[in-house]
Amino acid sequence: MELHLIERFVSLAGREIIEIGCGDGRLTFQYAPRARRVVALDANATEIQRACVEADRIGAHNIRFLARPAQGRLPGAPFDVALFTWSL
Amino acid sequence: MVDALEAVRGALRPRGLVFDLQPDATYLPTVAVRDSRGRRSMGVIAREPDEDVIAAHEARMRVVREGRFAEIALLRRTFTTSFTTLAAFEAEMRSHTPTWRLARGMRPRLLDAWRTRRDGAAIETTMRMTIAVLQKQTRPRR
Numbered sequence: 001m002e003l004h005l006i007e008r009f010v011s012l013a014g015r016e017i018i019e020i021g022c023g024d025g026r027l028t029f030q031y032a033p034r035a036r037r038v039v040a041l042d043a044n045a046t047e048i049q050r051a052c053v054e055a056d057r058i059g060a061h062n063i064r065f066l067a068r069p070a071q072g073r074l075p076g077a078p079f080d081v082a083l084f085t086w087s088l
Numbered sequence: 089m090v091d092a093l094e095a096v097r098g099a100l101r102p103r104g105l106v107f108d109l110q111p112d113a114t115y116l117p118t119v120a121v122r123d124s125r126g127r128r129s130m131g132v133i134a135r136e137p138d139e140d141v142i143a144a145h146e147a148r149m150r151v152v153r154e155g156r157f158a159e160i161a162l163l164r165r166t167f168t169t170s171f172t173t174l175a176a177f178e179a180e181m182r183s184h185t186p187t188w189r190l191a192r193g194m195r196p197r198l199l200d201a202w203r204t205r206r207d208g209a210a211i212e213t214t215m216r217m218t219i220a221v222l223q224k225q226t227r228p229r230r
Binding site: 002005006009010018020069070071072073074076077078079080081082083084085 | 091092093096098099101104106108109110160161163
């Protein structure tokens with residue numbers, strides 16, 4: 001549902017994307033196969049650890065999960081699209 | 089919150105897009121049990137005002153007002169999330185502590201409905217979300 005709405009405005013295929021508040025990667029793993037690369041941040045290290053385990057399990061090599069807040073200089077810039085998912 | 093949007097603005101290419109998905113600040117999520125007999129409503133989640141959500145909406149409006157982003161769309165949609173185990177639903181409730189709690193009398197009703205469920209049952213939460221689409225502006229208003 002969320003991706004369907006997002007892709008009404010922009011195709012995520014081949015895009016460089018930063019996601020803020022990715023949690024355990026529930027949404028990330030849905031769009032990452034179409035993206036060029038993804039940097040996904042969440043301040044909750046436990047959730048990021050879960051996401052990393054899942055990324056390894058499914059071989060999602062274009063996602064970089066980082067346990068950190070979205071402040072200051074963000075790693076991996078520049079990006080085409082930013083996703084905030086219940087996270088500000 | 090404004091800091092996060094400003095950090096993202098600095099990391100976006102010119103005309104880059106932000107999709108901001110936040111729960112509606114006032115909507116009360118509902119809970120239902122769905123199985124082969126249909127959908128049975130269990131009631132609403134008695135949600136306290138979520139200061140973080142209110143602040144997120146205010147931050148978005150502020151960066152638009154200041155010309156750092158242009159708002160190109162603002163949509164409201166209802167999202168339903170399904171949980172196939174009671175434990176998964178309870179984990180979701182815990183993740184919203186202390187702002188979410190089941191309304192009075194709802195827990196025994198939910199447990200009873202879940203105990204008597206048929207194959208393929210799920211607990212569903214439904215809530216309204218705001219989806220804002222913002223575009224980076226390179227020259228903020230003074």
